[in-house]
Amino acid sequence: xxxxxxxxxxxxxxxxxxxxxxxxxxxxxxxxxxxxxxxxxxxxxxxxxxxxxxxxxxxxxxxxxxxxxxxxxxxxxxxxxxxxxxxxxxxxxxxxxxxxxxxxxxxxxxxxxxxxxxxxxxxxxxxxxxxxxxxxxxxxxxxxxxxxxxxxxxxxxxxxxxxxxxxxxxxxxxxxxxxxxxxxxxxxxxxxxxxxxxxxxxxxxxxxxxxxxxxxxxxxxxxxxxxxxxxxxxxxxxxxxxxxxxxxxxxxxxxxxxxxxxxxxxxxxxxxxxxxxxxxxxxxxxxxxxxxxxxxxxxxxxxxxxxxxxxxxxxxxxxxxxxxxxxxxxxxxxxxxxxxxxxxxxxxxxxxxxxxxxxxxxxxxxxxxxxxxxxxxxxxxxxxxxxxxxxxxxxxxxxxxxxxxxxxxxx
Amino acid sequence: xxxxxxxxxxxxxxxxxxxxxxxxxxxxxxxxxxxxxxxxxxxxxxxxxxxxxxxxxxxxxxxxxxxxxxxxxxxxxxxxxxxxxxxxxxxxxxxxxxxxxxxxxxxxxxxxxxxxxxxxxxxxxxxxxxxxxxxxxxxxxxxxxxxxxxxxxxxxxxxxxxxxxxx
Numbered sequence: 001x002x003x004x005x006x007x008x009x010x011x012x013x014x015x016x017x018x019x020x021x022x023x024x025x026x027x028x029x030x031x032x033x034x035x036x037x038x039x040x041x042x043x044x045x046x047x048x049x050x051x052x053x054x055x056x057x058x059x060x061x062x063x064x065x066x067x068x069x070x071x072x073x074x075x076x077x078x079x080x081x082x083x084x085x086x087x088x089x090x091x092x093x094x095x096x097x098x099x100x101x102x103x104x105x106x107x108x109x110x111x112x113x114x115x116x117x118x119x120x121x122x123x124x125x126x127x128x129x130x131x132x133x134x135x136x137x138x139x140x141x142x143x144x145x146x147x148x149x150x151x152x153x154x155x156x157x158x159x160x161x162x163x164x165x166x167x168x169x170x171x172x173x174x175x176x177x178x179x180x181x182x183x184x185x186x187x188x189x190x191x192x193x194x195x196x197x198x199x200x201x202x203x204x205x206x207x208x209x210x211x212x213x214x215x216x217x218x219x220x221x222x223x224x225x226x227x228x229x230x231x232x233x234x235x236x237x238x239x240x241x242x243x244x245x246x247x248x249x250x251x252x253x254x255x256x257x258x259x260x261x262x263x264x265x266x267x268x269x270x271x272x273x274x275x276x277x278x279x280x281x282x283x284x285x286x287x288x289x290x291x292x293x294x295x296x297x298x299x300x301x302x303x304x305x306x307x308x309x310x311x312x313x314x315x316x317x318x319x320x321x322x323x324x325x326x327x328x329x330x331x332x333x334x335x336x337x338x339x340x341x342x343x344x345x346x347x348x349x350x351x352x353x354x355x356x357x358x359x360x361x362x363x364x365x366x367x368x369x370x371x372x373x374x375x376x377x378x379x380x381x382x383x384x385x386x387x388x389x390x391x392x393x394x395x396x397x398x399x400x401x402x403x404x405x406x407x408x409x410x411x
Numbered sequence: 412x413x414x415x416x417x418x419x420x421x422x423x424x425x426x427x428x429x430x431x432x433x434x435x436x437x438x439x440x441x442x443x444x445x446x447x448x449x450x451x452x453x454x455x456x457x458x459x460x461x462x463x464x465x466x467x468x469x470x471x472x473x474x475x476x477x478x479x480x481x482x483x484x485x486x487x488x489x490x491x492x493x494x495x496x497x498x499x500x501x502x503x504x505x506x507x508x509x510x511x512x513x514x515x516x517x518x519x520x521x522x523x524x525x526x527x528x529x530x531x532x533x534x535x536x537x538x539x540x541x542x543x544x545x546x547x548x549x550x551x552x553x554x555x556x557x558x559x560x561x562x563x564x565x566x567x568x569x570x571x572x573x574x575x576x577x578x
Contacts, residue, residue, distance in 0.1 A: 058546060058547065059546060059547035059548060059549075062547040062548065064556065064563075066532070066557060067556060067557060067561075067563055068563065070563070071563050102439055103439075229467070229468060230519055230520045230521065231519075231520050231521040232468065232469050232470070232519060232521030232522075232525075233521075243493075245468075245493050250493065250496045251496055334576060335576075336576065342438045342439065343438050343439075343441075343443070343500075344438070344439055345439075345441055345489060345498065345500065347470075354470070356470060356471060356489070358471065358473060358487070358489070360475060364573075365573070365576075368475075369475045369476075371471070371473040373470060373471040373489075377524065377528075378521055378524065378525070381521065381523060381524040382520075382521075410547060411547070
């Protein structure tokens with residue numbers, strides 16, 4: 001493995017460009033470079049094609065979500081979480097709902113938990129489709145991306161059926177869902193489980209034993225488990241190094257402990273392993289969705305939220321015709337709810353790592369402080385140090401295999 | 412291997428740090444402890460390397476601003492034992508003109524950006540940090556925007572004041 005990282009240089013902003021003998025060039029990769037898939041700037045010092053050192057500049061789409069969240073009631077923060085990792089917004093939404101439910105000690109019915117599991121796993125598949133598809137594009141294979149992209153579109157159709165939105169879904173409410181999945185949604189989920197496996201198999205056939213792909217990715221940006229843990233990595237890229245840390249297994253939420261699934265891990269921690277781990281996770285996600293559908297069959301029909309009138313908005317027809325419902329509606333919308341003073345940390349396995357919500361609540365209408373532990377932000381900081389010594393083209397595929405989403409990076 | 416739980420952690424820390432750590436309770440099962448900024452690095456190194464605790468995964472570093480307290484800023488560390496899935500929360504309260512705590516970058520390289528973010532938003536100085544610059548905001552912002560005195564909306568706007576809601 002010639003490209004294994006041996007030395008990690010600090011992420012230092014100082015470039016010495018005063019030696020007339022050297023032939024180093026300072027190159028701005030980004031912030032709007034098409035190969036970086038998002039607003040990422042890296043100032044690289046390069047020697048020919050090889051990167052000598054680099055500095056990441058981030059914050060180009062910083063939107064002050066944590067500050068805004070201190071001024072918004074809980075149910076309005078869901079829309080902020082949409083815009084963190086916008087490739088898998090439902091996971092963020094669910095993570096936020098679960099954080100609030102943990103704060104309020106709300107017990108969620110089993111059927112709702114399984115519905116959430118379905119939504120989250122669909123989102124995970126959609127996210128991995130993007131990441132692996134784009135990784136193929138960056139290594140020069142465009143067709144695989146188009147095959148799987150069609151299925152991502154189908155997942156978005158399912159989201160549309162469930163909540164009406166596609167990308168920034170705002171799916172679910174505190175206490176459950178805003179409405180039940182309709183029959184079309186269930187049919188589409190079942191259809192997805194039928195039509196996606198052949199597509200994913202074809203996608204894997206295109207890449208997994210493809211010599212060009214292997215030579216472009218194998219051994220590139222290999223990271224040891226020690227380095228990964230030192231940089232606080234989480235998610236598929238940590239598992240690619242061989243550490244089997246998955247929040248769904250370590251600290252199960254939403255009844256994940258009842259599901260039968262494997263946690264795929266890699267051995268080398270290189271780009272190829274990350275690709276393989278993500279592919280394997282898509283198969284596992286489909287297993288989970290299948291089981292969740294079977295479990296939902298056994299639950300009583302029509303339950304889609306917990307019985308918590310203090311926090312869950314009543315149906316609109318009742319608000320107009322029923323005094324009690326109107327009172328609850330008013331109290332919830334105006335933030336007149338009794339909430340405990342407490343501190344909660346809740347994390348979910350996002351598509352690219354541990355997505356954590358640290359909520360400090362003082363009993364007011366809004367959180368006192370809300371901090372997002374954003375996996376992209378923490379995973380990305382190794383990018384510039386690990387790029388030194390790498391070829392530029394390797395750094396590009398390394399970046400796409402990290403699956404850093406600019407919205408989550410900058411919050 | 413003995414099963415680790417909050418009581419074991421408390422006993423272990425008490426035996427080593429005596430009264431240099433205080434226990435703040437365990438909201439929702441997550442043990443929260445407090446220490447002084449002089450002891451934080453020693454405490455972090457201890458819980459990371461101790462054979463028994465092995466809280467070696469740094470989940471997050473952030474800060475909270477309490478403008479009405481003497482020590483206005485709480486720096487909050489979340490640590491995780493990946494072997495037994497135990498988390499703890501460590502808080503350090505600091506105050507003064509220039510709140511300062513030692514940097515944890517010597518223990519985890521990943522602390523680098525977390526501390527830069529905390530500095531960027533709260534103005535907490537992490538002593539010994541290799542590169543303490545702003546990270547998400549522009550370099551010449553001049554204020555630390557997550558402090559409570561920094562307004563988000565027009566401060567003259569009164570229609571959202573708690574007064575109008577009977578509080």
